[in-house]
Amino acid sequence: MIPYGRQDIDERDVAAVTEVLRSEWLTQGPMVPRFEQAVAAYCGATHAVAVNSATSALHLACLALGLGPGDVLWTSPITFVASVNCARYCGADVDFVDIDPHTVNMSVVALAEKLDRAAKTGRLPNIVVPVHFAGQPCEMAAIHDLGRQYGFRIIEDASHAIGARYRNEAVGNGRFSDITVFSFHPVKIITTGEGGMALTNDARLAETMVLLRSHGITRDAAQMDHAPDGPWYYQQIALGYNYRMTDIQAALGASQIERLDEFVARRRALARRYDEHLAGLPLALLRQHPDCASAWHLYVVRLQLDQIGKSHREVFAALRDRGIGVNLHYIPVHTQPYYRRLGFKSGDFPQAERYYAEAISLPLYAGLSEDEQDEVIAAVAEAIDA
Incomplete structure (x- = not known):
């Protein structure tokens, strides 16, 4: 994995x-x-x-x-x-x-x-x-x-x-x-x-x-x-x-x-490589604000589900089955049972909820090799039938 x-x-x-x-x-x-x-x-x-x-x-x-x-x-x-x-x-x-x-x-x-x-x-x-x-x-x-x-x-x-x-x-x-x-x-x-x-x-x-x-x-x-x-x-x-x-x-x-600077530089290089290799797939990548230089703790993609013949859950499961330890950051906090009991409900923050329905975090860490990253990229393409 x-x-x-x-x-x-x-x-x-x-x-x-x-x-x-x-x-x-x-x-x-x-x-x-x-x-x-x-x-x-x-x-x-x-x-x-x-x-x-x-x-x-x-x-x-x-x-x-x-x-x-x-x-x-x-x-x-x-x-x-x-x-x-x-x-x-x-x-x-x-x-x-x-x-x-x-x-x-x-x-x-x-x-x-x-x-x-x-x-x-x-x-x-x-x-x-x-x-x-x-x-x-x-x-x-x-x-x-x-x-x-x-x-x-x-x-x-x-x-x-x-x-x-x-x-x-x-x-x-x-x-x-x-x-x-x-x-x-x-x-x-x-x-x-x-x-x-x-x-x-x-x-x-x-x-x-x-x-x-x-x-x-x-x-x-x-x-x-x-x-x-x-x-x-x-x-x-x-x-x-x-x-x-x-x-x-x-x-x-x-x-x-x-x-720290070495770790961040490596993460940025891997993020750029993801950007290049995932371009053209039915995915939305996070936009980087011109005032910001991210530390790239996470690399998140959003599935364009209207162009993919699988559900969010099916794509996630397919990647896990291939040994790609994807995750999802995060479940909207207002939908958690504790916060529902405080009066929050589904529909309160529609952009957050739409994001949750589409997001997957791909592997990203300083020790990730380019061969491993290529394996992730190939698995993503296969999982979304691209």
Whole structure:
């Protein structure tokens, strides 16, 4: 089986992790800040907070921005559920903005129209979470302008997009958002096994996320309500969580980021090769916005089913039967049973639902060989009877 994605681990990564295993620190030692500094420097951000998953980073970002009961978060329906669940963890309400059918990112037109309607009803969002789907950044300048107009804060869910660029600057620099979140799951661009990170240029937001990732406990005398009783002393000053990243994970991440540009370049080359070899087949390829340089976490095609003599499910099954580990990213979140119970229903976001009925993610990862990619391309042509 050729998987849709997989990690790329070399001997340098193994050596970095082994060094930590032989050291005195396994949890929160020197490698965590080293990894944070490396990512912040790469992206051009002031602060980085490493945690045990992007889901945790999203939750901490919402908490740092003050999201709570009675508040509302908007995001895209085509995303992993964590982009929405983070609001529910805070007791907030959620809503969605339909996608641009060409990029599958949040539609700026749909967002502007929905904000205009919400302003008239007094139910504007407190936070908007644009999701950089498949590694392509959203139209962040336009979203930022809308944020200033309507008063919402912005969290970039860049789980797919470390190494991507927007207007020739690295995603994560915070120019158009309050906080950016990355994922380091094994199928992402770089990995820490499991892990995530939140980047911001706001010292207060960073300080809050650092506090909340470790139980709300501080050893900083300046944050305590009285002088420390002794060198052993700490205080819990907030209700926090155990969202810490370990030194073992951070060592892997610090090693991996040294090859980030190499990984992204390889993914872009493979994506161009897919574009060339799939041209002419009854498929719609995702359009790349001229302001963006995708990190190509995913390569998604949309089946033009009116030209194919098989159903979506039949094509998917035919590819799996050929040993091609295709996948589908994502099931529209508003159609999940949990969110249906909150009042969402099929038909609410038609572009997202149409996308779901046509989409297939093809294998794409830095270690994919051209021979393997040729096998994928041949299997796609056969599966759609082209």
